[in-house]
Amino acid sequence: MADFRFSEIDQQILAKVVEVGNSTQAHTRYYEDHEHETPPARLDGERGFEEVFPLFGQRKPDDTPLMTFMMAVSIARGSARGVVRGLGLAMPMGKASGLGNAALQSAGTPEQKAKWGDLFLAMSITEPNVGSDTKAIQATAYLDGDEWVINGDKIFVTDGVKCDGAIVWATIDKSAGRAGIKSFLVLKGAPGFELVRQEKKLGIRASDTAAYSFRDCRVPRDALLGGDETVPKEGGSAGYKGVMKTFNMTRPAVASGGVSKARGALDFATEALAKEGVEVDWSKSFNQRSAVEQKLIEMEADTEAAALTVLRAAWLSDKRRPNNLESSVCKAKGGEVCRTIPQGAMEVLGGMSVSHDHLVEKYLRDGRISDIYEGTGQIQRLIIAREILGYSSEELT
Amino acid sequence: MIDFDLTEEQAMIRESLQGFAAEVLAPQARAVDEAGAIPDEVIQQGWALGLIAAAIPEAYGGGGGERSCMTNAVILEALGGGCASQGAAIMAPGQFVNALIDFGTEEQKAEHLPRFTGSEPVFASLALQESQFGFAAEALRTTARRSGNGWVLDGEKRLVPFGDRAEHFLVLAGDAEGASAFVVPRDAKGLTVTPESGSMGLKPLPQAKVTLESVELPGSARLGGDAGIDAQKLLNQARIGACAMAVGLSRQATDFAIPYAKERVAFGEPIGKKQSIAFMLADMHIECESMRWMVWKAASLLEHDDPGAAKACVLAQDYVRRKSIKIADDALQIFGGHGFIRDLPLEMWLRNARTLTVLDGPVSV
Numbered sequence: 001m002a003d004f005r006f007s008e009i010d011q012q013i014l015a016k017v018v019e020v021g022n023s024t025q026a027h028t029r030y031y032e033d034h035e036h037e038t039p040p041a042r043l044d045g046e047r048g049f050e051e052v053f054p055l056f057g058q059r060k061p062d063d064t065p066l067m068t069f070m071m072a073v074s075i076a077r078g079s080a081r082g083v084v085r086g087l088g089l090a091m092p093m094g095k096a097s098g099l100g101n102a103a104l105q106s107a108g109t110p111e112q113k114a115k116w117g118d119l120f121l122a123m124s125i126t127e128p129n130v131g132s133d134t135k136a137i138q139a140t141a142y143l144d145g146d147e148w149v150i151n152g153d154k155i156f157v158t159d160g161v162k163c164d165g166a167i168v169w170a171t172i173d174k175s176a177g178r179a180g181i182k183s184f185l186v187l188k189g190a191p192g193f194e195l196v197r198q199e200k201k202l203g204i205r206a207s208d209t210a211a212y213s214f215r216d217c218r219v220p221r222d223a224l225l226g227g228d229e230t231v232p233k234e235g236g237s238a239g240y241k242g243v244m245k246t247f248n249m250t251r252p253a254v255a256s257g258g259v260s261k262a263r264g265a266l267d268f269a270t271e272a273l274a275k276e277g278v279e280v281d282w283s284k285s286f287n288q289r290s291a292v293e294q295k296l297i298e299m300e301a302d303t304e305a306a307a308l309t310v311l312r313a314a315w316l317s318d319k320r321r322p323n324n325l326e327s328s329v330c331k332a333k334g335g336e337v338c339r340t341i342p343q344g345a346m347e348v349l350g351g352m353s354v355s356h357d358h359l360v361e362k363y364l365r366d367g368r369i370s371d372i373y374e375g376t377g378q379i380q381r382l383i384i385a386r387e388i389l390g391y392s393s394e395e396l397t
Numbered sequence: 398m399i400d401f402d403l404t405e406e407q408a409m410i411r412e413s414l415q416g417f418a419a420e421v422l423a424p425q426a427r428a429v430d431e432a433g434a435i436p437d438e439v440i441q442q443g444w445a446l447g448l449i450a451a452a453i454p455e456a457y458g459g460g461g462g463e464r465s466c467m468t469n470a471v472i473l474e475a476l477g478g479g480c481a482s483q484g485a486a487i488m489a490p491g492q493f494v495n496a497l498i499d500f501g502t503e504e505q506k507a508e509h510l511p512r513f514t515g516s517e518p519v520f521a522s523l524a525l526q527e528s529q530f531g532f533a534a535e536a537l538r539t540t541a542r543r544s545g546n547g548w549v550l551d552g553e554k555r556l557v558p559f560g561d562r563a564e565h566f567l568v569l570a571g572d573a574e575g576a577s578a579f580v581v582p583r584d585a586k587g588l589t590v591t592p593e594s595g596s597m598g599l600k601p602l603p604q605a606k607v608t609l610e611s612v613e614l615p616g617s618a619r620l621g622g623d624a625g626i627d628a629q630k631l632l633n634q635a636r637i638g639a640c641a642m643a644v645g646l647s648r649q650a651t652d653f654a655i656p657y658a659k660e661r662v663a664f665g666e667p668i669g670k671k672q673s674i675a676f677m678l679a680d681m682h683i684e685c686e687s688m689r690w691m692v693w694k695a696a697s698l699l700e701h702d703d704p705g706a707a708k709a710c711v712l713a714q715d716y717v718r719r720k721s722i723k724i725a726d727d728a729l730q731i732f733g734g735h736g737f738i739r740d741l742p743l744e745m746w747l748r749n750a751r752t753l754t755v756l757d758g759p760v761s762v
Contacts, residue, residue: 002407002467003400004694005703064399072399282708283629285533286718298719301691301712308690309683315401329683378676381683385675388655388682396670 004308006072007063013055014076021077023047029356035205036198038162065318071256071310078260078363079267098159099123100167102250103183107226116185122163124186124212126156132379135178139170139214148184148224150192150217158373160210161198164188168214173231183225192217203365247375251327252313254374255334259310261367262303262341268360269345270296292348299344306333325387332380335371342367401690403471411471417446418479423649426480430745435486435601443487444518448472449494457506458514464498466634469762470641470696474689477645481749482601484642488760489558489602492635493521493567495761496578499634500626504617505580509565521565523635524554524581524607525757534569534576534632534757539609541570541577541619548572548619550579550612558759560590560605567620568609569628576628578620587612598752602759631761633699633710638760640692640713643721643753647688650728650746651681658731668731677727684720691716696762718754725750 006014027043042048063069100121104113130136139152150170157166165187173180186193192215199209273279273292280293280300289297309330316323342364346353353360371377386396403411421442429435453459462468469491476484494513497506513519527538539552550570557566566581566588581588587610596604620626655678658669668674695713698706729736729743736743 001400001404002402002693002697003398004690004697004709005398005701007398062398068399282711283535285535286715287531288533288535297711297715301716304694304712305687305691305716308694309687311399312401312686312690315399326686329686332679332683333687381676381679382672384679384682385669385672388678389659389669389675391670391675396672396675 006069007060009055009058009060010064010069010072013052013059013069014072016052016055017049017073017076018079020047020049020051021079025359028359028362031206032356032362035200035208038208039206065315067252067318068311068315071252071314074253074256075259075263075307075310078263078265098163100163100165100185103167103225104185107183109227112185112222112225112227116165119164119187120159120162121185122157122159122166122210124154124157124160124166124168126154128153128155132376134169135181137169137171137181139168140174141170141172141182141184143172143221143229144218146221147218148221150184150186150214150219152214153196154212154214156199156373157210157212159208160212161195161208166212167225168212170214172229176231179232182228184219185223185225186214186217186219190217190219202368203362204369248313248323248327249317251331251374251380252310252317252323254370255306255310255313255327255330258334258336258338258367258370259303259306261363261370262299262306262337265342265345265360265363265367266296266299266303268358268363269299269349272349272358272360295344295348299341303337303341306330306337309333325384328375328380328383328387331375332377332384335377335380338367338370401693403467407465407468407471410468411475414446414472414475415478418476418484418645422476422479422483426483427739427742427745429480429483429601431739433595433601435483435603439483440486440518443483445516446487448488449490450514452498453494453510453514454498454506457510459510464495466637466696466700466762467693469495470637470692473638473641473760473762474645474648474692477642477753478649479645481642481646481746481753482599484645485558485599485602485759488638490519490521492523492558492638492758492761493565495634496523496567496620496626496631500578500621500631502617502622505620505622509580512564520559520563522558522560522563522567523758523761524557524560524566524568525632525635526554526556528553528555534628537569537571537576539568539570541572541579543573544613546616548579548614548616550581550609550614552609554607554609556593556596556604556756556759557590557607559603560607561592561603566607568607569631574625576626578626578628578631579614579618580620581609581612581614581618585612585614596752598748598750599756599759600748629707630699632757633695633707634761635758636714637692637695637699637710638762639753639756639758640688640717640721641696641762642760643717643750644685644688644692646746646750646753647681647721647724648685650725650743650750651678651685653742654678654681654728654731674731677731681724681727684724688713688717688720699762722747722750722754 024043024046031039098121100123103123104121125134127138141148141150168184168186169181171180172182194213196211196213278292280296313323313326313330316326345360451460451462452464455461497509526532541548541550564583568579568581569576589608591606593604593606658674659667661668691713695709698709725747729747732743735741
């Protein structure tokens with residue numbers, strides 16, 4: 001039965017997440033200004049998410065399916081000022097885990113998982129000249145005796161500074177297109193592997209972003225993730241498709257991050273304006289509202305719509321149903337509201353919203369990335385258009 | 398618990414009505430619109446589907462089904478995806494019937510509901526809209542004042558669906574307590590019905606002006622008796638009803654534009670292969686999805702009398718108001734000049750989308 005309500009216990013969990021998240025507010029500006037410092041696992045005065053976990057035990061099997069609920073938790077963190085710490089450390093749940101760990105778990109051999117499973121691994125795909133068009137990757141790898149030799153430059157490596165190593169994409173056969181692309185596990189300290197710099201960013205500053213160079217970098221033969229050294233003749237390799245498939249799981253998560261920033265900015269604006277005597281009267285008809293009320297309603301509606309598309313994509317995943325199209329839909333919506341809502345919130349708040357006294361400007365800066373990483377809004381629209389028009393990636397570029 | 402699945406029954410209704418909309422309503426939509434009148438056959442066919450009587454309790458001879466806003470949203474979306482005008486004509490009496498079920502006293506239910514359970518269509522309409530621009534339901538100009546044990550109504554109601562043949566009107570009027578609804582028989586003294594001049598959208602739906610001049614009614618005419626009604630809820634049911642139809646219409650326009658974009662060649666390739674068109678279609682798809690969940694959520698919360706329902710309705714209406722008109726408009730744009738010509742349904746959909754998103758009704762969930 002179609003239902004859009006959370007159970008009593010789920011509402012309690014969502015409220016607790018917000019409460020706990022708020023405990024990190026005092027540190028907000030410090031890590032904004034000291035972006036090269038890695039925050040400790042627990043900040044001074046920070047309440048832990050272990051306060052939330054016991055509540056999870058009270059969830060019943062017929063509560064909202066887990067991934068759907070986790071997306072709701074993620075969205076609620078926009079209300080939690082805790083999101084101000086940025087990514088990476090915002091929600092420490094057990095040991096650190098990077099995007100590369102997910103790749104290792106989905107594509108690695110049992111031996112590779114056993115060998116490297118405890119390390120913190122970043123994901124290194126993007127190059128100075130290659131972003132969304134990942135099959136055009138220029139970094140190369142060739143086998144020399146029992147070692148792979150990697151050459152190329154990589155940028156935008158999330159957690160690239162604090163990680164133990166990275167899963168690096170390189171082609172072993174440029175003429176084969178995406179079929180030639182393989183993933184290699186490269187540990188810090190490998191000869192020829194250099195951490196070139198840490199980027200300075202608009203937002204999400206507590207999450208480090210690195211640039212790498214590989215100059216005749218040598219790694220052992222078993223560093224090829226999955227171990228398959230062949231290049232399939234026709235079509236994409238299973239490995240490449242596998243990576244694309246993981247986007248169906250990760251896109252709702254990234255979209256929820258975008259919605260959470262929208263939610264945070266909107267909640268901030270709503271509360272702040274209420275203190276100034278400006279509040280939406282939900283019983284008023286359209287033409288009885290002030291311009292500011294209408295703007296708040298539009299922002300709330302846009303945020304809600306985006307949140308529902310995220311829950312929809314996650315819910316399909318929970319039900320083990322295909323969600324390829326829906327994960328792109330939610331990513332497009334999450335990416336849209338992370339831009340428009342913080343911008344609109346500042347607009348209705350006026351001049352003081354730019355001040356570092358308040359968090360609202362931070363939502364704009366932190367949120368902006370959500371329409372870029374994990375596939376820009378334009379890439380999502382391309383995927384959606386291909387799907388609904390029945391065009392291949394060659395037919396609609 | 399968050400759940401996007403319909404019940405088995407709702408899924409069946411949806412499937413069968415989508416078939417009805419595609420096979421019966423859509424093919425004749427243009428002809429019906431040009432003629433400016435709903436064929437009696439459609440009304441008869443629609444009535445035979447049993448949608449109006451489904452939720453009338455068995456005690457009054459109805460289907461005894463659950464009174465479900467969510468089910469109605471599904472019905473209206475499906476019918477709206479065939480032809481909004483014909484769909485509205487089929488479902489308009491539901492505004493009266495559902496209000497009676499939700500707010501009527503036992504006496505009122507017993508008096509009115511059994512009439513709607515027969516095999517012949519029966520008409521009764523919600524009379525909501527008024528003449529003034531910027532009409533707002535919280536500032537009604539139609540008034541109801543106490544007179545002895547009864548009521549006296551004055552005012553003018555506009556764009557009343559089936560005003561030409563409705564046996565009863567449910568008139569929304571302002572009284573001392575706010576907004577109330579009154580069941581007014583067609584033959585009440587002081588009530589006159591005159592046809593409207595026509596309207597841009599839902600053109601074939603018969604609409605009339607209902608003028609009330611010192612219309613005297615017994616005390617029992619006030620819906621809900623002393624308790625009255627939850628006018629906000631009544632209005633929100635109408636708003637979300639129109640929104641559900643607009644969602645169906647948006648999907649229909651999007652699905653119509655997609656094959657055309659693949660067919661129409663410009664500069665040596667289908668226009669669908671150009672990102673300017675492909676991205677428009679992608680956005681149309683994105684917003685069709687988003688709108689549907691907004692409407693479903695509002696309908697579902699309304700059904701459960703959830704405290705968040707009023708807010709969800711405002712949000713859904715605001716969202717559908719902005720997005721459905723854009724989709725209908727963009728679909729027309731994709732067809733270029735052909736979209737402007739009345740041979741194709743694009744211009745009709747634009748007119749209907751604009752109409753559904755400014756009227757509060759003429760259907761309810």
